[in-house]
Amino acid sequence: MGLSTGAVPARVDAPVKKALLDLVDDAVGAGFSLRQACTWLRIPHTRVLGWQAKAAAGDSLQDRPSGPAEAAHGLLDWEREAIIDLARDWEQVDLTHRKLAHRGSRLEAVYVSESSVLRVLEAAGMRLPGLPRPEPRSRRAFPDWAELTPGVIYCYDFTHFSGLPGWCAIAVIDVVSRYCLSLRLCAEETSTQVEAAFIEALSTDGKAWLLEDEAFAAELAAGHVPDPDLGAVLGQEVDADPEGLGLPPEATVPVLLAVSDNGPQMTSSNTAKFMAAARIGQHFGRPGTPNDQAWIESFFGHLKTENPHLEELTDPGALAAELENRKEHYNTIRLHEGIGYVTPEDEHYGRGEAIRQARKKGLARAHQNRVATRRAARQNRTTPTTMDAD
Incomplete structure (x- = not known):
């Protein structure tokens, strides 16, 4: 409830508010002032006064949803119906929601954005035919006589x-x-x-x-x-x-x-x-x-x-x-x-394969040289000298 983890959060549920009010009432009944009790609870006293006023008026302590219940610029019911009617009449002609939105303006039936048309139709479970897709065409192979060699x-x-x-x-x-x-x-x-x-x-x-x-x-x-x-x-x-x-x-x-x-x-x-x-x-x-x-x-x-x-x-x-x-x-x-x-x-002039093979051989020689060098170094570190043997 915010009693042991710091200040009370900006938004709390109704049961938390009721518990805080009970604590404040108990403190006031014990002879402490409301401000002093709020200081101990780390909550502004103005919030408590507001909650007390709501409780005295019989209102719910639950916070109201932020913002309006619906957007001020949201579509009206008749506009939604007009979009659905428009889709039924013109879906086989316009095929897409974008054209349908402009069709509505052209007919002076409804003025809405393209995305609004799409959202209304999806909510109504309607799906436009869409533009026809062309049949995929397979790639044509080269003629048999065209060899995959340079110069052809x-x-x-x-x-x-x-x-x-x-x-x-x-x-x-x-x-x-x-x-x-x-x-x-x-x-x-x-x-x-x-x-x-x-x-x-x-x-x-x-x-x-x-x-x-x-x-x-x-x-x-x-x-x-x-x-x-x-x-x-x-x-x-x-x-x-x-x-x-x-x-x-x-x-x-x-x-x-x-x-x-x-x-x-x-x-x-x-x-x-x-x-x-x-x-x-x-x-x-x-x-x-x-x-x-x-x-x-x-x-x-x-x-x-x-x-x-x-x-x-x-x-x-x-x-x-x-x-x-x-x-x-x-x-x-x-x-x-x-x-x-x-x-x-x-x-193009046929030197490529020899260069690639030369690199492969060079990589192999370099690998063998690195291995041999490190093996020789380890043997030199571990083999005792003649003076050590004496």
Whole structure:
């Protein structure tokens, strides 16, 4: 009751108040003043006087609940009913409580917040249909001919920098080795930039011969890209020479696979024709699923996170030069966790496995050396010398 543990708490139950009043009455009956009794009980005398007044009036000593019985701005009964009626009439049209709240305002039936609509419907046990969810789409596997070795599967995409609105950068990386084959700053985002990036990537990867077909070069110079209507770019089995053009069988077999999202630059007919002419198959991820292009998304994420100054550059020339520097650093110096902490250049040109194995052997040698050193030290401390033996 607060008699032995310090002052009486600010709020106590009715039985505690009654017991305290009895103690005060006993003290007053014994000749002590009310103030003196309250001092001993460590309770303000004004509280006791208030309790005595309530008891004399026949009121309960129990504290009233704090605050009003209901919020002043709480919904009225007719508003709750209007929300329920609105849901019955419009649930199949509006589907969600958010739209339903605005429907009520539009019809001038009830003006309430979206969360109020949700709480009223939940209290009434009503559940709106909600927006339909699209059927999940399984990820499409790479074609069988696309081997998981460096130099076979490329991934590419565009990104933007806040310091240069309207400009963008396109990158092409190797999916297996993470080697950045092309990183270009562009003033626009079209199929032309895709072609330029892949021409650079093929040259960097030693596959420029895919672009050296004389007929293809002539059509490119004239501004025309040959029609890729051979079907093999999708990994399908087709007649090697469907129109009797004298094409060798290898002319219809894709050499590389280009992985991308479904952006208009990637799905345009010009890009498709260029890829087909260069014997590059196209593989598109699921719409709205950037994880299907995780390799290029990770590349851009590391590029911007580790080099925040790129977002602050406002001069196209400075940004283009810095992107080239960052590309060189990424390929030749930065250790990549996803490929076993070697550089993408090491992995792309076949040195990665030897470096990883060398580290494993070095760790084993270091372990053996530490064990041998400590064993020798213990033996030196415990073995008696010749003088000690004498």
